[in-house]
């Protein structure tokens with residue numbers, strides 16, 4: 115069969131069910147469609163694909179094209195709406211079927227449905243997606259999936275999970291006749307209207323997009339440095355590349371398969387033994403799946419203000435405090451440092467994400483969906499299920515038995531950044547402030563703060579008082 119393989123968030127050749135299904139094709143056209151709609155401003159005032167995400171995506175596409183070329187194929191990248199581009203190519207090149215990844219988010223599913231409709235009699239087949247567990251490996255029917263993570267995890271752990279990812283093929287079918295003439299270079303970030311991000315030496319993610327970089331990190335984290343063996347102790351870190359696995363951007367873009375990651379983790383455990391840290395990494399990967407299956411089950415409810423609980427309790431307020439939060443100018447250094455790191459690099463630690471999200475929701479009382487949308491534009495590991503799932507969870511409208519999780523941000527600062535190293539890294543204007551005051555510059559005089567050009571936090575929560583320094 116002459117087959118079109120539509121790549122989406124599965125930019126790899128390893129453990130790729132749709133690619134495996136296409137190997138027997140007589141001709142195979144690997145395609146990626148860059149949809150300009152992703153660059154438009156949406157209802158939250160943000161765009162889907164910001165500059166860091168786009169950079170990571172372009173790197174991943176370039177790497178995929180390279181890997182395809184080594185196997186006698188090429189990646190065709192076309193800009194446009196998939197529902198137009200794909201049927202047009204199918205007709206022009208006389209293709210007989212389309213293979214792609216199964217989608218889990220409602221808008222992406224609707225898009226696949228539109229493409230399918232436009233294809234008419236040409237079949238579109240979806241292969242299992244990027245989840246760890248396949249639908250038939252779930253411990254119970256989807257509708258009965260527990261709402262609480264611990265119960266989900268207990269059920270999953272009752273069964274033995276064996277992941278047997280299939281390696282990348284060594285050769286691929288040739289392109290269909292006429293396809294070669296359509297190949298063109300990737301657009302640059304400037305051509306996409308995004309500008310070029312500066313490279314930032316302090317980035318916690320100093321890696322590139324693409325499958326080879328993902329595999330190198332997997333090897334390093336599990337086998338060479340074996341940093342995975344300390345994961346549980348380091349995972350709340352804020353600085354540097356080693357405090358956590360950093361797998362997420364590659365998982366989100368599908369440069370790395372979750373099943374490959376788990377198979378390697380099991381192999382590591384078989385050789386060096388399981389410890390609390392290797393176990394914890396499995397639990398975190400299971401969280402990812404928990405949010406994925408929650409999205410499949412609840413669909414668009416996850417993106418509504420009232421979330422899965424359909425409550426009217428969540429704040430729908432939005433004022434200038436949201437803009438200050440986005441810009442990293444709230445006056446609370448730990449929040450501002452994290453938000454500036456995100457804007458400068460496209461990455462933020464898990465601890466940081468929890469802190470800034472809780473601050474926006476609980477302290478600033480803003481609509482959580484705008485925070486989630488800001489993350490969507492900027493995070494290089496943006497993934498609909500994990501992002502909106504975690505936000506809804508923290509806003510008390512997701513799958514959490516507790517109503518909401520309020521973080522005492524000053525307490526977090528004392529615990530996770532005791533020497534103010536992290537805030538000093540991202541807030542240069544505070545470097546001249548005495549170290550014991552760097553988390554609480556609001557205790558300085560108006561005159562001193564103005565000279566620093568750092569905003570004053572006007573309302574200090576009562577719960578912070580026991581974490582304030584004693585000022586002479």
Ligand SMILES: Cc1cc2nc3c(=O)[nH]c(=O)nc-3n(C[C@H](O)[C@H](O)[C@H](O)COP(=O)(O)OP(=O)(O)OC[C@H]3O[C@@H](n4cnc5c(N)ncnc54)[C@H](O)[C@@H]3O)c2cc1C
Nearest residue numbers: 358359360361362398399402464467495496497500501504
């Ligand atoms: C408000 C908020 C928004 C988030 N948005 C995203 C997002 O868009 N994309 C994303 O991949 N993660 C998201 N996370 C989860 C988590 O912060 C990141 O997965 C993690 O920080 C990525 O770094 P890492 O790969 O080094 O993680 P590690 O700590 O090394 O964990 C290993 C892997 O486990 C998974 N994982 C870990 N924690 C979580 C979690 N809480 N939820 C789901 N999966 C998890 C990820 O795939 C991660 O790569 C969000 C968390 C919060 C609190």
